[in-house]
Amino acid sequence: MAEYEITTAGIRDMARFLExxxxxxxxxxxxxxLPFHAADPRGFFLGRLGGEPVASVSAVRYGTDFGFIGFYIARPPVRGQGYGIQAWRAAMKHLDGRNVGLDGVIDQQDNYxxxxxxxxxxxxxYAGVPGGEEPAGDITVVDAGSVPFDRLASYDRRFFPARRDAFLSLWVGVPGHTALVALRDGELSGFGVxxxxxxxxxxGxxxxxxxxxxxxxxxxxxxxxxxxxxxxDVPDVNTAAVRLMERLELEPTFECARMYTSDAPDIDLAGIFAATTIELG
Known part of the structure; x- marks a missing residue:
């Protein structure tokens, strides 16, 4: 019987996660x-059966008391044989003692x-090409790089349960990513990537x-x-965000449940018009 082992995934392995x-x-x-790996270099796990990669899961640690599960995948030929759940257990052990979040697809929510x-x-x-609605004229949108990073990171902290500076610095700086901030009356009032x-x-x-x-x-x-x-990826409890998507004629195409092992974190949910990712929170 082929040996099964679970190891920490390196950044090269993570290209397979995306595939x-x-x-x-x-x-x-x-x-x-690239930014995912920077968030927690030891937080990605790859299951190999006889040396062949067959299962993945991420378990990213943020701060001292929060973590997030993602990329929970067993490849179709090995599903139902226990290899995925072994990777899951390794991931949850990595997050032991923390409030853990995830975005669960519909067919896995009962298991979670x-x-x-x-x-x-x-x-x-919601997906599509946004309609041509014009915003109010007193809002200035500029490159996020024009704002000191510490200020941007502190703003992100309003909407996320822990600081994530290593991730965020790459999230706004990776080639091909466009990061913008909105200013109203000189105040930082919005951020998007x-x-x-x-x-x-x-x-997000x-x-x-x-x-x-x-x-x-x-x-x-x-x-x-x-x-x-x-x-x-829009939180359905933010009714203003849902109404905006509908006004712009974007179509709902997919859904998943944000779930936690403890109470939902105290964040500014009304200000989240789209989550950063469903893989890392």
């Missing part, structure tokens, strides 16, 4: 492995509940103090894609 995620129709960003996860809200993926994906482009995060600021940012991010379709 497998694309096979699952998750449409990852083309260069996601059995592992102690509870649904907090649903992310609905768009990145090329296997199909179209993905927007999209943070904004109001729907008109979110609109201004989304227009700028969409323009950077030169008319290519974009996709955003």
């Amino acid at each position: 497998w995620a694309d096979d699952e129709q998750w449409n990852p960003g083309k260069l996601d492995h 509940r059995k592992s102690g996860f509870r649904t907090a809200w649903t992310h609905v993926r 768009v990145r090329p994906a296997e199909s179209g482009a993905r927007v 995060p999209l943070y904004a103090a109001s729907d008109d600021i979110a609109l201004a940012l989304l227009n700028g991010l969409s323009t950077a894609q030169e008319g290519a379709p974009v996709a955003l």
Whole structure:
């Protein structure tokens, strides 16, 4: 019987994670492995059967008390044989003692509940080319690089349960990523990133103090894609964000449940118009 082992995945291995995620129709960003790996270099696990990669999972640690599970995939030929769950257990051990979050696809949510996860809200993926609605004229949208990084990281912290500076510095700086901020009356009032994906482009995060600021940012991010379709993972509990997607005639194409092992973190959910990623939170 072939030996099965679970090892920490290096950055080269993570290119395979993206390929497998694309096979699952998750449409990852083309260069996601670079900032993802920086978030927690020991937080990615690869299961090999007889030396052949067959299962993946990520378990990224943030700060001292939060973690996030993603990339939970067993390749079709080995599903139902226990290799995926062994990788899952290794990932959860890596996050022992933390509140753990994940975005669970519909057919796995019951299994996650059995592992102690509870649904907090649903992310609905809206996709398409945003309609040509114009935002208010008192909003200035500029390159995120014009804002000191510490200020940008502190702003991100309003919407995420822990600092993630290593990830964020690459997320805004990887070639092909466009990062914008919105200023109103000189105050930082919104932040968004768009990145090329296997199909179209993905927007995330999209943070904004109001729907008109979110609109201004989304227009700028969409323009950077030169008319290519974009996709955003929108928390359904943010009704202003859902209404904006509907006004812009974007179509719901996919959904997954944001789940936690403990209480949902205390973050500015009303300001999240799109999650950063469904893989790392």
